[in-house]
Amino acid sequence: MEKHCLVTVGATVGFPDLTRAALEPVFWGHLASRGFTSLRIQCGPDSDWATSDLDSKMSQIPQELNVDVFKLSKNLMREEMTLCKPVEGKRGVGLIISHAGTGTILDAWKLAVPIIVVPNTSLLDDHQTELARHLSKEGYAIHSSTKLDHLKEAVDKIDMLREENQTRWPPHSLERGATEQPASIWNIEVVEAHKEEASQLAQG
16 A cells, blocks of 8 residues: 655755755665655755765665655645545555645645654744744644654654544635634744745845
């Protein structure tokens, strides 16, 4: 049965530390041991060197795992994130590992896919760490750093995260006029999105 993991760093600013960690054979082996069959790494402006790095390690990819890198997606949620959503008899529950970008986090939650949030501490004011800690405390995500041991431990916790969120997943209706939304996550969107945009512009 298919089981997908998506790593995403965002479209504007690269996240080399997370990309490098996702390209480590030790990490691939850990994913394979947890039943994953596919790892897709969206690495934005780091795609050139990431592709070269992956090419040099092709022989170290576990036989049961497919690994690929790509720069961007026109619609990350529909083209990539939905592959992490289970389909009975075809796909198991996957995993998203993301920078602490509010758009990606909210999309993962809408799809009811477990997410590991890895703050990019190089951004202005390090606002992503604050957000990641909040989401972890509230039980919406797993907070990790880019260290391999931390990422592997976070992967091991995804089943527990999904179990804890059964009362909140499946997520809210995306239909127009839906009103029942858990306030503790949806209310962060506007403020944190502005922080993220300002930080990325400052990095440019």
